[in-house]
Amino acid sequence: MSSCNRVAPETSDLAATTMQLARYGVNCCVVLAVKLILIVLLTPWLVPAVAYLIVHIVTFFLSYAIHVRQTFRTRHSRSTLLGYLGAVSGFKVLDYLLFTLLVSWNLAAPLSVLVASSLEAVVKFFVVRRVLTLPRVVGRRKASPSC
Numbered sequence: 001m002s003s004c005n006r007v008a009p010e011t012s013d014l015a016a017t018t019m020q021l022a023r024y025g026v027n028c029c030v031v032l033a034v035k036l037i038l039i040v041l042l043t044p045w046l047v048p049a050v051a052y053l054i055v056h057i058v059t060f061f062l063s064y065a066i067h068v069r070q071t072f073r074t075r076h077s078r079s080t081l082l083g084y085l086g087a088v089s090g091f092k093v094l095d096y097l098l099f100t101l102l103v104s105w106n107l108a109a110p111l112s113v114l115v116a117s118s119l120e121a122v123v124k125f126f127v128v129r130r131v132l133t134l135p136r137v138v139g140r141r142k143a144s145p146s147c
Contacts, residue, residue: 020129023071028121031063032114039113048103052113056092060085072132080132087131088124095120 035055042051064084068074095116102112 017129020071021125024067024125024129027063027066027071028117030066031059032117032121034062035059035113035117036110039109043109048109048112049100051109052096052099055113056096060088060092063088067128068132072129074132083131084128087127091120091124091127 038055038058039048039051042054045051046054064081065076068076068080068084074080098116098119099112102115103109107115
């Protein structure tokens with residue numbers, strides 16, 4: 001009897017998604033750290049809403065660069081930039097509105113950033129993954145010998 005050491009395609013897809021999710025989490029922490037640093041630096045001189053708008057613009061480009069190369073391992077291009085912009089625009093607006101709401105309730109700006117960004121990051125993974133990953137080739141695989 002011979003043993004078969006092949007991994008089922010569903011298992012390898014699950015492993016790839018799990019690795020992407022892990023890289024996404026690490027990269028979101030990097031972007032969140034930059035957000036927190038920028039909001040702490042900008043809020044003494046600007047209204048929190050204006051400061052967070054600037055933070056969003058800066059971190060949009062940072063997160064695009066990180067997620068394209070590190071998380072989803074695709075290439076930078078105009079189409080991926082526009083696709084990413086379209087995918088995250090709604091999330092950015094919701095994040096911004098939640099931040100301004102929390103600040104209006106006298107929650108500290110850094111804590112508001114943490115809460116707003118954490119909530120939107122969880123859902124955004126699946127939308128961004130769909131936009132940034134290359135379309136998979138659909139077709140039949142060669143039949144493998146049975147084990």
